[in-house]
Amino acid sequence: MSCCPACDADIDVDEFDVDRDDEISCPECGSNLVVTAVAPVQIGRASGAAAAGEQPQDDDEQAKPFH
Numbered sequence: 800m801s802c803c804p805a806c807d808a809d810i811d812v813d814e815f816d817v818d819r820d821d822e823i824s825c826p827e828c829g830s831n832l833v834v835t836a837v838a839p840v841q842i843g844r845a846s847g848a849a850a851a852g853e854q855p856q857d858d859d860e861q862a863k864p865f866h
Contacts, residue, residue, distance in 0.1 A: 801840050801841060801842045803825040803828060804830075804842070805825060806827050810826070810832075817840065818837065819837055820833060820834060823842065830844065833845045833846075
């Protein structure tokens with residue numbers, strides 16, 4: 800059993816149900832997590848845009864400075 804790095808809740812993840820780099824969420828606090836190892840299952844906090852629930856911007860959609 801793994802623990803959420805944000806709230807220390809026990810998270811039951813079967814090593815046969817996940818792969819490395821799979822994203823999961825904590826059922827207690829809702830934190831976005833990523834599987835960092837499979838045997839034994841280890842999880843860590845997701846980082847970047849995926850953790851914030853944001854979609855990466857395309858080059859054409861990036862904010863341009865106003866002149």
